[in-house]
Amino acid sequence: MSYQQIFEYFSPTRLISGRGAIAKIPDVIRDQGLRRGLVVTDPGLVAAGIAGRALDVLREADVPCTVYDRVEANPPFANVDEAYGIYVKERCDYLIGLGGGSSMDVAKCVGVAAAHGGGWRDLVGIGKCRNRIPFLLCVPTTYGTGSEVTPFAVVTDLETRFKASIGSPLILPHAGVLDADLSVGLPLPIAGATGMDALTHAIESYVALTASPISEGLALHAIRLIGENLRQAAASDHNHEATERMLIASTVAGMAFSQTRLGNVHAMSHPVGGHFGVPHGVANAIILTRVMAYNLMASPQKFAEVARALGEPVEGLTTMEAAEASVEAVYRLGQDVGIPDGLAGVGVKQEAIPTLAEDAMKSGNVLINPRKTGLRDIIRLYEESM
Numbered sequence: 001m002s003y004q005q006i007f008e009y010f011s012p013t014r015l016i017s018g019r020g021a022i023a024k025i026p027d028v029i030r031d032q033g034l035r036r037g038l039v040v041t042d043p044g045l046v047a048a049g050i051a052g053r054a055l056d057v058l059r060e061a062d063v064p065c066t067v068y069d070r071v072e073a074n075p076p077f078a079n080v081d082e083a084y085g086i087y088v089k090e091r092c093d094y095l096i097g098l099g100g101g102s103s104m105d106v107a108k109c110v111g112v113a114a115a116h117g118g119g120w121r122d123l124v125g126i127g128k129c130r131n132r133i134p135f136l137l138c139v140p141t142t143y144g145t146g147s148e149v150t151p152f153a154v155v156t157d158l159e160t161r162f163k164a165s166i167g168s169p170l171i172l173p174h175a176g177v178l179d180a181d182l183s184v185g186l187p188l189p190i191a192g193a194t195g196m197d198a199l200t201h202a203i204e205s206y207v208a209l210t211a212s213p214i215s216e217g218l219a220l221h222a223i224r225l226i227g228e229n230l231r232q233a234a235a236s237d238h239n240h241e242a243t244e245r246m247l248i249a250s251t252v253a254g255m256a257f258s259q260t261r262l263g264n265v266h267a268m269s270h271p272v273g274g275h276f277g278v279p280h281g282v283a284n285a286i287i288l289t290r291v292m293a294y295n296l297m298a299s300p301q302k303f304a305e306v307a308r309a310l311g312e313p314v315e316g317l318t319t320m321e322a323a324e325a326s327v328e329a330v331y332r333l334g335q336d337v338g339i340p341d342g343l344a345g346v347g348v349k350q351e352a353i354p355t356l357a358e359d360a361m362k363s364g365n366v367l368i369n370p371r372k373t374g375l376r377d378i379i380r381l382y383e384e385s386m
């Protein structure tokens with residue numbers, strides 16, 4: 001707590017969690033007196049029948065809604081424009097974001113457009129929104145983003161390949177529903193990548209210069225839950241308990257980094273997603289161990305705590321040895337859930353590193369990384385991550 005002496009905690013999202021919790025959505029909508037919703041989701045969830053299950057709940061309860069189901073991974077600006085066009089045409093007055101971070105983030109951006117007369121692109125950046133978005137209920141179906149409780153949305157400008165963030169408390173979702181029945185049996189590549197994204201959120205938030213006693217508690221709890229449950233959730237199509245705990249871990253990590261923001265890993269992974277389409281969680285998981293090793297000397301006590309939270313036997317070790325064990329523990333977890341070894345293996349080209357590094361340096365996350373970091377450091381970290 002030396003970086004900032006005064007801190008706030010703000011998290012207004014109503015959360016409903018449990019198996020079958022989507023059955024509560026019609027009541028939440030009726031409580032608000034809302035008319036017609038736009039459900040924002042992706043084709044994969046439609047094909048898997050998961051979107052249909054959620055939509056059946058709404059239809060059976062006579063809750064009118066329209067569906068936009070063309071959200072892409074690393075969603076382009078055009079997804080927001082298309083979905084907003086439907087929102088206006090169908091005279092919707094609230095939003096449901098159903099899926100991974102991409103669907104929830106597109107829903108947030110549609111909300112920004114609706115709250116500002118359509119001109120949402122001028123509001124890309126931190127703190128530029130002026131008006132609260134319409135009622136937004138998020139239903140995360142992966143273990144990843146925590147977007148259901150965060151004031152951030154990330155969308156990609158296809159002209160520059162830059163992943164742009166909108167950050168404002170005005171875009172915080174009003175409600176979130178965590179239903180393990182929708183997420184149990186996620187395909188391994190999605191479970192592994194999104195679970196490692198949540199772990200990255202928790203670790204980056206925990207060690208960030210902006211951490212507070214509240215965010216640290218949330219982040220450590222998320223790290224512990226992920227260490228205890230990600231393997232089991234990823235390894236089985238039937239482990240509802242581990243799945244539910246992973247959904248909660250992702251949300252709790254989201255609550256932590258909503259307060260602190262993140263660090264070098266996210267600064268570096270966003271350009272990798274923007275330029276090469278690498279799934280966000282995969283890029284994070286690969287870069288995470290390299291950035292942790294870089295950061296150890298700035299905050300050895302905290303990394304020793306990360307090792308302890310991940311169940312590493314650290315008794316008898318020096319603080320630095322325990323801190324090093326955290327890197328090894330994260331590496332092994334990534335290996336177990338199918339994370340590739342390096343960025344070269346997922347299509348990133350060595351010659352792009354200078355461009356990636358320049359984009360990474362535009363992120364405010366570099367400034368709150370525990371070890372100070374310049375352009376040369378980022379270039380070296382990319383090289384080590386290849």
Ligand SMILES: [Fe+2]
Nearest residue numbers: 145197201280
């Ligand atoms: Fe992330």
